[in-house]
Amino acid sequence: MTDTTPTPSPRFDTLPLDPKLLRAVADQGYATMTPIQAKAIPVVLEGRDVMGAAQTGTGKTAAFSIPLLQRMLKHENASASPARHPVRALVLAPTRELADQVANNVKAYSRHTQLRVACVFGGVDMKPQTLQLKGGVEVLIATPGRLLDHIEAKNCVLNQVEYVVLDEADRMLDIGFLPDLQRILSYLPKARQTLLFSATFSPEIKRLAQSYLQEPELVEVARPNATASTVEQRFFSVEDDDKRAAILHLLRQRQITQSIVFVNSKLGAARLARSFERDGLKTAALHGDKSQDERLKSLEAFKRGEVELLVATDVAARGLDIADLPAVFNFDVPFNAEDYVHRIGRTGRAGASGLAFTLVARSDARLVGEIEKLIKRKLELEPLQLEDDRPRRSERRDRDGAPEGRGEGRGDVRREERPRREREDRRDEAYSSAPVARSQPRTPYDPLFDKPYEASDRAEPPSWESASAGAPSASRGAAGAVGNIKPKRKVAALFGAKKPVTTES
Numbered sequence: 415m416t417d418t419t420p421t422p423s424p425r426f427d428t429l430p431l432d433p434k435l436l437r438a439v440a441d442q443g444y445a446t447m448t449p450i451q452a453k454a455i456p457v458v459l460e461g462r463d464v465m466g467a468a469q470t471g472t473g474k475t476a477a478f479s480i481p482l483l484q485r486m487l488k489h490e491n492a493s494a495s496p497a498r499h500p501v502r503a504l505v506l507a508p509t510r511e512l513a514d515q516v517a518n519n520v521k522a523y524s525r526h527t528q529l530r531v532a533c534v535f536g537g538v539d540m541k542p543q544t545l546q547l548k549g550g551v552e553v554l555i556a557t558p559g560r561l562l563d564h565i566e567a568k569n570c571v572l573n574q575v576e577y578v579v580l581d582e583a584d585r586m587l588d589i590g591f592l593p594d595l596q597r598i599l600s601y602l603p604k605a606r607q608t609l610l611f612s613a614t615f616s617p618e619i620k621r622l623a624q625s626y627l628q629e630p631e632l633v634e635v636a637r638p639n640a641t642a643s644t645v646e647q648r649f650f651s652v653e654d655d656d657k658r659a660a661i662l663h664l665l666r667q668r669q670i671t672q673s674i675v676f677v678n679s680k681l682g683a684a685r686l687a688r689s690f691e692r693d694g695l696k697t698a699a700l701h702g703d704k705s706q707d708e709r710l711k712s713l714e715a716f717k718r719g720e721v722e723l724l725v726a727t728d729v730a731a732r733g734l735d736i737a738d739l740p741a742v743f744n745f746d747v748p749f750n751a752e753d754y755v756h757r758i759g760r761t762g763r764a765g766a767s768g769l770a771f772t773l774v775a776r777s778d779a780r781l782v783g784e785i786e787k788l789i790k791r792k793l794e795l796e797p798l799q800l801e802d803d804r805p806r807r808s809e810r811r812d813r814d815g816a817p818e819g820r821g822e823g824r825g826d827v828r829r830e831e832r833p834r835r836e837r838e839d840r841r842d843e844a845y846s847s848a849p850v851a852r853s854q855p856r857t858p859y860d861p862l863f864d865k866p867y868e869a870s871d872r873a874e875p876p877s878w879e880s881a882s883a884g885a886p887s888a889s890r891g892a893a894g895a896v897g898n899i900k901p902k903r904k905v906a907a908l909f910g911a912k913k914p915v916t917t918e919s
Contacts, residue, residue, distance in 0.1 A: 424452050430459070432487050434526040435480060442522055448473040449635040455481045458609065463630040465583075465623060466611040472635065474581070474611045475519045479505075482577050482609075483524050486552065499530055499550025500574040506558060506598070508585040509729060510535040510706055511713070516581060517555040529553060536560040537706030544569045558586075558594040565601060572601045583610035583623065584752065599626065645762035645770050649782070650798040652773045658689055660773055661743050663800050668769065670741045672716070674724045676757050678746040686745065687725040700726040728753050736760060741769035751784040 423446035426439050447455070450468035457464055458481035468474055482503050505520075507513040517533030524531055532551040534543045536559055547554075547570045554561075554570065564570050578599075580586045586595060608627050615623075624630070652660045661675065675690075677683045680701040687699035698712040698721045715721045717736060728748065739761045748754050754772075761768025774782055774795055786793050 423447060423449075429455060431480070431484050432527075434487070435484060435523060438523050438525050439476075439480070441525070444476070448477075450474055450633065451477045451480075453633045453635060454478065454611075457631050457633065458482065458607075459484060461485070461607055463607060463627040464609045464611075465615065465620070465627065465630045465632045466609065467615050467632070467634045468611075475516050476523070478579050478581075478609050478611055479516075479520045479523055482579070483520070483527070483529065483553075485577070486529060487527060499552055501551055501554045501570060501572055502574060503553045503577040503579070504572065504575050504602070505553070505555040505579040505581060506561070506586060506595070507555065507581045508557065508591065509582075510537055510557060511709070511729070512582060513555050513557050514710075520553055520555065524553070531555070534560050534564060535706070536563075537709075540564070540567075540569075558591060558598060561598060562594060565598075572598075573603060575602045575606060577607050577609070578602060579609045579611065580626075581611055583612040584615060585612075586610075644766060645758050645768045647758065647770045647772070647793075649772045649774055649793050649795050651795045652775065652798055654775045654777075656800060657745055657773045657775075658686065658693075659800055660798055661745065661771075662693060663798070664743075664771055668741070670769070672719065672722055672739065673741040673743055674726055674736075674739065674757075674760055675743045675745050676726055676728065676748070678727070678749060680727055682746070683725045683727050687723075690723050690725065695722050697721065697723045697725060700724055700729065702727065702729050728757070737763070738766060739763070739768065741771065744770070744772040747772060747774060747778040747781040747785075749781065751781070751788040754785050755789070 425446050426444060427436060431439075450466060450472050454464055454466050454477040458478060464478075466474060466477060468477075486502055505513075505516055507516055513533055513535045517531060521531045529552045530550060531553040532543070532546045533555045534547070535557040540560075540563065543560075543564065544567070547564060551570075556564075561570075565572070580595075585591065608630075610623050610627070610630075650660060664670070665673070675686065677686055680703050683699045683701045684703075687697045690697040698715060700709055700712050704712070712721065712724065716724045725745075728750075742758055742761050744754070744757060748757060758768075758770035761770060782793060782795075
């Protein structure tokens with residue numbers, strides 16, 4: 415007879431860890447290791463390079479930070495001199511939220527030691543970070559852009575780094591992050607231990623990572639790009655105009671008290687959050703246009719239960735650790751299939767159950783197909799029957815809050831404008847959120863003609879400030895003539911108005 419008794423998870427106290435670390439782990443309530451921790455920690459303790467792949471919420475931060483802290487404790491220094499506390503471990507993360515979360519975990523694990531931990535990221539004043547860095551730091555968690563700012567300002571030196579961690583390595587090695595990453599690695603000693611941890615590793619990323627690691631060991635606890643088995647995934651076929659009503663229906667039907675609603679654009683997130691506020695739900699928006707202080711306040715309010723819905727772009731999809739989150743909604747199907755894995759990974763964490771609802775419009779068929787290819791699973795689209803007494807489409811407000819039918823004859827116009835506005839939202843989101851190499855300046859964008867400025871356009875852009883200038887220069891031709899007309903006349907000239915336009919004196 416075959417023994418089906420599950421193998422017990424290994425305990426932390428079976429590892430060769432310093433009593434200070436074991437005490438900190440016990441303070442966190444950890445007794446047994448997760449699969450990624452059980453496989454990765456012994457390899458890291460041996461000093462080997464590691465590529466670790468595991469689902470989100472499985473304890474990757476502890477898998478790399480605990481063994482590194484153990485190795486650093488062999489040379490722990492209690493001196494107060496900043497020179498005696500150089501940066502020895504560097505953790506790079508792609509987002510501010512993930513960097514802050516990793517820093518909090520590392521501080522918790524090192525609380526009973528003399529090791530100093532600091533976190534630097536953009537969106538906040540550099541002065542407090544500078545003071546902390548110059549006071550001496552052994553473990554530094556950072557986003558690439560802000561770290562380069564501190565390096566250039568000579569606030570930190572990385573020539574004594576012994577350990578490097580790239581968290582969410584698939585994003586870190588994306589083409590947009592690569593130039594900054596290469597600059598940072600050029601400041602580090604070649605003799606170092608390098609760890610890459612992520613939920614997803616494409617074959618291309620694996621090949622790229624090989625150039626940074628020395629004979630790495632690949633540690634995987636689930637097939638690549640798998641979604642957590644604890645998350646119930648449902649896909650509903652819904653028209654674009656019915657998506658908000660669908661979320662309200664599912665919230666009531668499943669009695670969901672808190673959830674994250676993911677959208678693809680910053681403008682869409684702001685508009686949808688305002689719409690849910692009008693529906694009587696306590697809502698906050700989280701996107702790239704929010705300051706770091708606003709984002710942290712929204713997250714803290716959500717964690718305290720003061721906010722019911724957090725409407726977010728993919729800036730929140732990676733790294734957020736929110737305990738006992740019941741559900742996530744994909745209001746928009748993500749453009750990148752891997753972002754789907756990260757989005758639904760916000761729920762069903764640490765063995766808990768979770769719900770993931772994705773609202774699919776007819777135009778989303780290709781994006782759903784990409785998700786099916788990634789997770790190697792056929793997805794079933796279900797119809798969603800909404801309440802019969804819901805407002806008629808012509809009476810419902812659109813995503814920015816204005817009634818579709820307001821004003822005589824305007825309903826059809828607004829319906830025609832919505833697809834264009836959504837395309838602009840997506841373009842703006844992709845343009846402003848995509849990581850851009852510092853050596854490649856952005857191409858100026860001409861909103862008037864819905865295209866990038868041509869070289870000839872950029873040579874002498876229209877100057878509204880020169881509206882009151884004298885007669886146009888003959889060398890500038892028609893463009894110069896337009897540039898010297900007063901603002902109201904200038905608009906008329908651009909659009910070919912035939913009637914003279916009066917201007918205020």
